[in-house]
Amino acid sequence: MEENKPFTANDSLAVIQQMINTARREQQDSGKGWIIWGWLLFTASISSFINMYTGTFSQYFFWNLFGLLTLAMLVYSVAIALLGKSKERIKTYTGELYRRLNIGFFITLMLIIVSINTGVTPTKGFALLMALYGFWALIYGATSNFRPSIYGSYFTWACALAAMFVHDFRWTMLLHGIAVLGGYIIPGHTANYQYRKTRKTNV
Amino acid sequence: MFKELDPILHSQLRLAVMSLLISVREAEFNFIREKTNATAGNLSVQLNKLKDVGYIDITKQFKDNYPLTTCRISPKGIDAFDQYVKDLQQYLDRRTL
Numbered sequence: 539m540e541e542n543k544p545f546t547a548n549d550s551l552a553v554i555q556q557m558i559n560t561a562r563r564e565q566q567d568s569g570k571g572w573i574i575w576g577w578l579l580f581t582a583s584i585s586s587f588i589n590m591y592t593g594t595f596s597q598y599f600f601w602n603l604f605g606l607l608t609l610a611m612l613v614y615s616v617a618i619a620l621l622g623k624s625k626e627r628i629k630t631y632t633g634e635l636y637r638r639l640n641i642g643f644f645i646t647l648m649l650i651i652v653s654i655n656t657g658v659t660p661t662k663g664f665a666l667l668m669a670l671y672g673f674w675a676l677i678y679g680a681t682s683n684f685r686p687s688i689y690g691s692y693f694t695w696a697c698a699l700a701a702m703f704v705h706d707f708r709w710t711m712l713l714h715g716i717a718v719l720g721g722y723i724i725p726g727h728t729a730n731y732q733y734r735k736t737r738k739t740n741v
Numbered sequence: 742m743f744k745e746l747d748p749i750l751h752s753q754l755r756l757a758v759m760s761l762l763i764s765v766r767e768a769e770f771n772f773i774r775e776k777t778n779a780t781a782g783n784l785s786v787q788l789n790k791l792k793d794v795g796y797i798d799i800t801k802q803f804k805d806n807y808p809l810t811t812c813r814i815s816p817k818g819i820d821a822f823d824q825y826v827k828d829l830q831q832y833l834d835r836r837t838l
Binding site: 545547548549550551552554556557558560561562563564594628629630631633634 | 746753754756757760765766769771777826829833835836
């Protein structure tokens with residue numbers, strides 16, 4: 539951009555619009571987080587569902603695997619943050635909000651997991667987990683004005699409600715997998731498709 | 742013609758910087774340079790002008806032994822930008838009458 543060039547009111551508007559669009563594009567979420575966590579949760583749920591029919595492994599084998607993987611990813615994220623290797627070139631207000639809410643989400647998630655291990659039945663505990671996923675999807679959808687996540691949150695809550703009345707853990711696992719599919723995976727892939735489309739049109 | 746418009750903001754590069762910063766909490770120097778297609782020298786001069794009038798805050802630190810400059814818009818800058826947009830709107834409305 540050149541300085542001291544004749545600059546009209548229309549030029550001003552064009553610059554403002556162009557730069558705000560640039561910043562907006564930069565903030566657009568690729569949906570990768572939803573896709574990764576969605577597929578991991580879906581795989582753990584459906585594998586547990588099938589495993590409960592075949593009896594190949596212990597009931598919580600896939601959830602223990604999922605827990606170990608989550609722990610490894612958590613250690614990796616903390617290490618990246620502490621070593622300052624983040625490649626983030628801008629900080630946004632919504633990004634800051636998500637970071638803080640993420641902490642709240644994981645604390646609540648852990649509390650529900652602890653409750654499952656200290657007396658709350660797994661069928662009810664997983665129903666509460668689904669309700670929490672729905673809440674997070676709603677926050678994301680509302681703050682980023684992304685409708686698939688808003689609809690996903692309603693869908694996840696519907697699955698959570700249904701799971702409250704289920705007594706067989708196998709069906710809880712199936713509902714959990716379906717909830718994640720509608721609440722995380724489909725909106726995640728939709729966000730990723732839109733993200734790639736935007737990048738392609740702006741090359 | 743543009744007397745009523747803030748002369749600090751009524752410049753292509755400075756306005757671009759302010760428009761970029763209004764949408765984010767803070768941005769690195771290289772990011773701003775890349776998005777505005779400005780040269781490092783020119784951008785540096787314009788950023789200092791914005792800083793001198795209190796429209797932006799500039800933080801200089803080191804990351805992996807490299808200097809890292811980050812900029813963020815100040816409350817005064819937000820007010821000025823808001824006023825500039827209103828003035829611009831008024832000017833355009835008057836012109837279309």
